[in-house]
Amino acid sequence: MGVTAIVMAGGKGTRMGVSEEKPLLRVGGKPIIEIVLQSLLSAKHIESIVVAISQTTPKTRTFASQFPVKVVVTPGNGYIEDMQFVVKQLHLGKVLTVAADLPLITAKVIDEIVVHYEKCGKPALAVVAPLGLKVKLGISSEYVFDLNGNKVVPVGINAIDGRKINDYELEQEIFLMDRQEIAVNINTPSELDLAKRLLKDSVSFCDS
Numbered sequence: 001m002g003v004t005a006i007v008m009a010g011g012k013g014t015r016m017g018v019s020e021e022k023p024l025l026r027v028g029g030k031p032i033i034e035i036v037l038q039s040l041l042s043a044k045h046i047e048s049i050v051v052a053i054s055q056t057t058p059k060t061r062t063f064a065s066q067f068p069v070k071v072v073v074t075p076g077n078g079y080i081e082d083m084q085f086v087v088k089q090l091h092l093g094k095v096l097t098v099a100a101d102l103p104l105i106t107a108k109v110i111d112e113i114v115v116h117y118e119k120c121g122k123p124a125l126a127v128v129a130p131l132g133l134k135v136k137l138g139i140s141s142e143y144v145f146d147l148n149g150n151k152v153v154p155v156g157i158n159a160i161d162g163r164k165i166n167d168y169e170l171e172q173e174i175f176l177m178d179r180q181e182i183a184v185n186i187n188t189p190s191e192l193d194l195a196k197r198l199l200k201d202s203v204s205f206c207d208s
Contacts, residue, residue: 002047003114004092005040006083008156009033009064009100010054010076018189023060025192027103028199032186033060035103037067042107045114046096052086060100084165092162099156101186103195109181116175117159124172127157129183137183139191147174155182 009023018025023033033051040046051064054076064071072089074082083097096114098105117125131151134141141153152174164170186192 003045003094003096003117003159004090004162005043005046005049005110006086006092006095006097007033007036007040007049007051007064007069007100008079008083008097009051009060010057010074010082011079011100021057021060022186023057023100024063025186027186027192027195031063032103032195033064033100036098036100036105037064037069039105039107039110040098041068043110043114044107045111045118050086050090050092051100052082054082087160087162087165095160095162097156097158097160099185102156102182102184103186104181104184104198106181109177109179113157113159113175113177117173120173120175122171122173123161123164123167124170125159125175126172127155127175127177127182128152129155130176130178133178133180133183137180137194139184139194140188147176150176152176153183156185157182 011022024031040049049069051069051071052074053061054074061071072086074085087095113127131141131144131153134153143154144151184195186195
């Protein structure tokens with residue numbers, strides 16, 4: 001069974017304080033969602049892609065339609081609720097949900113996550129980053145929990161067996177990745193500036 005990626009792109013992004021829809025904010029000269037989509041399209045273990053938008057992101061809907069993806073308009077009731085809506089609407093099997101505000105995500109990292117999910121044998125998986133990495137990068141963290149004595153933070157990447165989407169509780173694998181590619185998400189202007197700086201440094205390093 002192939003894995004379908006759902007890009008969650010329906011959030012308002014109110015903390016950004018800008019009129020532009022958050023998925024269309026630019027990093028490295030490209031809209032964030034374009035970077036995410038290109039990484040997913042290049043990933044070996046992603047079979048198809050769905051972009052979940054809402055009434056608050058109509059321009060994102062138009063932009064995403066340029067790519068070989070399926071666009072679904074969700075009710076906009078929340079991240080989890082909208083993900084569940086897409087899974088049920090399209091009768092999806094194995095799903096990887098990716099927030100549209102991860103501008104450093106790469107195909108290599110995506111494949112690593114999917115392979116880990118396939119091997120773990122559990123119906124659900126959540127990707128987390130060390131709190132220390134977030135602090136080092138200067139990124140705020142709202143949701144922090146303990147994992148084997150370490151403070152970790154969810155990063156907006158999850159996997160789930162869509163056939164069990166109605167189950168009340170699922171056994172879940174927690175996948176800790178100490179990688180800035182998944183630790184940097186865009187919720188504030190300072191985080192947007194950080195992503196631009198890190199991506200520029202990464203490109204400069206590769207070119208040198």
